[in-house]
Amino acid sequence: MADHTVVLPQFGMGMKDGEIVKWLKAVGDSVTEGEPLVEVEAAKTEVEVPSPVTGTLKQIVAEEGSTVDVREAIAIIEV
Amino acid sequence: MSKIGDNDPKLEKYRRMQRIRQFEAKAEAIHAQGEIPGALHTYAGMEASGVGACMALRDDDYMVGNHRSHGHPIAKGAELRPLMAELLGKKTGVCQGKGGSMHLSDFSMGSLGETSIVGSGGPVVAGAALGAKLQGSDRVALCFFGDGASSEGAIHEGMNLAAVWKLPAIFVCENNRFGMSTPTSDAVAGENVADRAHGYGIPGVIVDGQDVDAVEEAVREAVDRARAGKGPTLIETKTYRYGDHAVNMGRELTPRGPEHEDWLKRDPIVLYRERLVESGIDEATLDAIEKEAGEAVEDALKFARESEYPEFAEAFDHVYSERLPIPEDVQAHA
Amino acid sequence: MARATFLDAIRQAQQEEMERDERVFLMGEDVRCNVFGTTTNFVDMFGDERVRDTPISENGFVGAAGGAAMVGMRPIADVTISSFLYPAMDQICSIIAKSRYIYGGQAKLPLVIRSCLFYGNSNAAQHSDRPYSMFMNMPGLKIIAPSNAYDMKGLLKAAIRDDDPVLSFEDSTCWMAKSDIPEGEDLVIPLGKGDIKREGRDVTIIAIAGAVNTALKAAKELESEGISAEIVDPRTLVPLDKELILQSVRKTGRAICVDVAHQTCSAASEISAIIVENEFESLKGPVLRVTTPDTHLPFSPHIEKPLYPTVERIVAAAKKVVGQRQPA
Numbered sequence: 195m196a197d198h199t200v201v202l203p204q205f206g207m208g209m210k211d212g213e214i215v216k217w218l219k220a221v222g223d224s225v226t227e228g229e230p231l232v233e234v235e236a237a238k239t240e241v242e243v244p245s246p247v248t249g250t251l252k253q254i255v256a257e258e259g260s261t262v263d264v265r266e267a268i269a270i271i272e273v
Numbered sequence: 274m275s276k277i278g279d280n281d282p283k284l285e286k287y288r289r290m291q292r293i294r295q296f297e298a299k300a301e302a303i304h305a306q307g308e309i310p311g312a313l314h315t316y317a318g319m320e321a322s323g324v325g326a327c328m329a330l331r332d333d334d335y336m337v338g339n340h341r342s343h344g345h346p347i348a349k350g351a352e353l354r355p356l357m358a359e360l361l362g363k364k365t366g367v368c369q370g371k372g373g374s375m376h377l378s379d380f381s382m383g384s385l386g387e388t389s390i391v392g393s394g395g396p397v398v399a400g401a402a403l404g405a406k407l408q409g410s411d412r413v414a415l416c417f418f419g420d421g422a423s424s425e426g427a428i429h430e431g432m433n434l435a436a437v438w439k440l441p442a443i444f445v446c447e448n449n450r451f452g453m454s455t456p457t458s459d460a461v462a463g464e465n466v467a468d469r470a471h472g473y474g475i476p477g478v479i480v481d482g483q484d485v486d487a488v489e490e491a492v493r494e495a496v497d498r499a500r501a502g503k504g505p506t507l508i509e510t511k512t513y514r515y516g517d518h519a520v521n522m523g524r525e526l527t528p529r530g531p532e533h534e535d536w537l538k539r540d541p542i543v544l545y546r547e548r549l550v551e552s553g554i555d556e557a558t559l560d561a562i563e564k565e566a567g568e569a570v571e572d573a574l575k576f577a578r579e580s581e582y583p584e585f586a587e588a589f590d591h592v593y594s595e596r597l598p599i600p601e602d603v604q605a606h607a
Numbered sequence: 608m609a610r611a612t613f614l615d616a617i618r619q620a621q622q623e624e625m626e627r628d629e630r631v632f633l634m635g636e637d638v639r640c641n642v643f644g645t646t647t648n649f650v651d652m653f654g655d656e657r658v659r660d661t662p663i664s665e666n667g668f669v670g671a672a673g674g675a676a677m678v679g680m681r682p683i684a685d686v687t688i689s690s691f692l693y694p695a696m697d698q699i700c701s702i703i704a705k706s707r708y709i710y711g712g713q714a715k716l717p718l719v720i721r722s723c724l725f726y727g728n729s730n731a732a733q734h735s736d737r738p739y740s741m742f743m744n745m746p747g748l749k750i751i752a753p754s755n756a757y758d759m760k761g762l763l764k765a766a767i768r769d770d771d772p773v774l775s776f777e778d779s780t781c782w783m784a785k786s787d788i789p790e791g792e793d794l795v796i797p798l799g800k801g802d803i804k805r806e807g808r809d810v811t812i813i814a815i816a817g818a819v820n821t822a823l824k825a826a827k828e829l830e831s832e833g834i835s836a837e838i839v840d841p842r843t844l845v846p847l848d849k850e851l852i853l854q855s856v857r858k859t860g861r862a863i864c865v866d867v868a869h870q871t872c873s874a875a876s877e878i879s880a881i882i883v884e885n886e887f888e889s890l891k892g893p894v895l896r897v898t899t900p901d902t903h904l905p906f907s908p909h910i911e912k913p914l915y916p917t918v919e920r921i922v923a924a925a926k927k928v929v930g931q932r933q934p935a
Contacts, residue, residue, distance in 0.1 A: 203307035205523035239523030310729035362907030373906030424662030454640035607913035
């Protein structure tokens, strides 16, 4: 078992940060790689961020409504 | 390190196209997870254009490319490790973390830059060709630019200079059908960029950009002409960009037309593989090359991940600045 | 009132001015596809004659905006990223800035050249410029550099109505920040009118564009340390609201200029010189600049981010200049 930190990816050149709109998974849910994890709104786009790994969502670091810089941690998945 | 089919140029072409495709597939995947900062403009679909052109060059010939910069260095034979490390912003990157995805330029392979200001490579290539000529060398300089860049004044100025001075230059317009979201037909007057060659009094050649052999042949002829002191050639490779302007943008900006499916069917790597098999090369050899390319990409990623980020002080390297050493207030809070 | 982002404020300003005046039209690379959200539905509303995608030829279409302005149009040229102004320098500096002068007032060039300041996001040196101070050195050009959505809207509308060429520098670090913007009101902020973004007593911090928001954060931190900072946002760099800056410095006796541009010949440098020339008697300490040092912007985020003015650097500068007269 190891923890994988999920970071906010950058969509497009202009994106500096994004707003966490909705978590599609709850803590304790199992996720598979590529499965939509969270909805994020950034400059002019709303995007579903896929899970980078398969595992169990251990912790949500960025709550809904918060704004996060790109490449900052948003969740931890136990793999 | 010896590779499968070393010294066989036919297999080398396949290897380089595979390396580009797999390098970028990996880069796109880890970019989607936030591992690569900045924007990522992929070359997928255009591999035959870059590889065909570079196979016609010598290692010591010069080359300038653009922001869609991953394909050109790999096409010219660059090592993957420093390229992947650059994408991750590491110190071991080919530009020591200064350039990133838009600037994968390996000067050890004759590159003089992959520049993200559209069209800005044209005059550089004219100048490199002039330098080679003045130095009495028989090196040539090749400029990769897009259909979008063909609208920039700098491209015209570079081509005119090269033509009027009969410089050993080759201008390769990689017409991938779109400048960001704008179809070429909305931005470029006339049917073909290559037609402009007539205005400069130089040969203008249109070539199937999905056919690596055809591109190589056209560029080889232009290179021979350039080395013989007969001046530049303008070559237009008709090709297609599979990805969006940049990947992982959240929404597709490229307005795909009905011809999209046809272009996908003419995948340059698939076409070339079919030709190789027809010529008697066994599938197992090609599979092994493909696998080897994948391993090289994994090895490059491992190397990149294990590499260090640059030290803050390195932000001040490679530029003359009156303000060295680093300003106290910046250093104190870095 | 409605909340709107900085990007949406740009859209509103352009839309309202295009509705109001049919001489206003928009052109630039990829404007129809609405990359950043400043031209939403514009083609439907105004047609593709007035919303024009251009070839990638900045010198061409920026120069053409100048030509169209000379014959009575009011173009908005969208140059996307301010680094792309460089290929257009020839037309901007030789034709657009100078034609009214050279021809003895016969020419009029009412156009707006928009571009964003695209720094801080690993786009490397060729995409990360903040070049407004270069254009401050070129007479004949007006320059706006707003720090919030409200100012962006009001200033852009004023710029479009102005009879001189105006460069609009739009800080991408402000893009998603929201302001209350009055609905159904013709919001126009005159060029050359600065704004006090926060009142204070001990030190004046004059900040440019996105640096205003960094300075506001620094002011909060300084407050907790007993230092009261006044934040002055010039909003337009040409014309510059000198009187507002000088008034504030007269009150506080101390000045720090915060600018994300490179330090040498920056807007901060010019403002510092103006303060020293005019308010030397009021000053209780040196005028400090907190800027981006004179190096290019690297791709690697770990070494890019610390180069820009940060809250920490502004706080340290304020302590330095205030502390000089009031040792703890």
